[in-house]
Amino acid sequence: MRYPQGGGLTAERQVFRERVRMEAVGMFADGRGSTEIAKELRVSVRSVQRWRRAWQEAGEDGVRSRGPVSRPKLSDALFAVLEEELAKGPVAHGWPDQRWTLARIKTLIGRRFHKSMTLSGISQMLRRHGWSHQVPARRVIERDEKAVVSWVKDVWPHVEPPRRRSGPGSSSRTKPDSR
Numbered sequence: 001m002r003y004p005q006g007g008g009l010t011a012e013r014q015v016f017r018e019r020v021r022m023e024a025v026g027m028f029a030d031g032r033g034s035t036e037i038a039k040e041l042r043v044s045v046r047s048v049q050r051w052r053r054a055w056q057e058a059g060e061d062g063v064r065s066r067g068p069v070s071r072p073k074l075s076d077a078l079f080a081v082l083e084e085e086l087a088k089g090p091v092a093h094g095w096p097d098q099r100w101t102l103a104r105i106k107t108l109i110g111r112r113f114h115k116s117m118t119l120s121g122i123s124q125m126l127r128r129h130g131w132s133h134q135v136p137a138r139r140v141i142e143r144d145e146k147a148v149v150s151w152v153k154d155v156w157p158h159v160e161p162p163r164r165r166s167g168p169g170s171s172s173r174t175k176p177d178s179r
Helices: 011-029 034-041 045-058 076-088 102-113 119-128 145-154
Strands: none
Touching: 011 034, 011 045, 034 045, 076 102, 102 119
């Protein structure tokens, strides 16, 4: 399951999920079927079957959440250090402009902490800690709206290739369609 926060559940959502599991345990004790429980709790039948098996093997404790599957690559203390480094800006770390890209942050993490992370892992970690991608706050002053409108109207139609007519054809690249 993917989460909108970029991996991981909020504390409220974790409590809610735990409550759903404990409700399922009560229904197991009542002898209700997996399909019925899944429908009532709005979860998959497979999840209910997995919880039932864990309940039969270890009781209520077997159904309780054991926390995240893996520990984060950067602890909260290390992430605080990373935030300080990010606040210094890319120029302080040797890049020519003031843009933080995921690739640059990956390089910074490698240099500073001697750890390797994927770009998607870095993106998820940053989103979990409240960071978002950079978007310019406003358009540049030098932007000439009349020139942009003129370009879109006059130049773009000549640059864009014409659309193909729909009709019978051949899916073969080597044999043209027969007309």
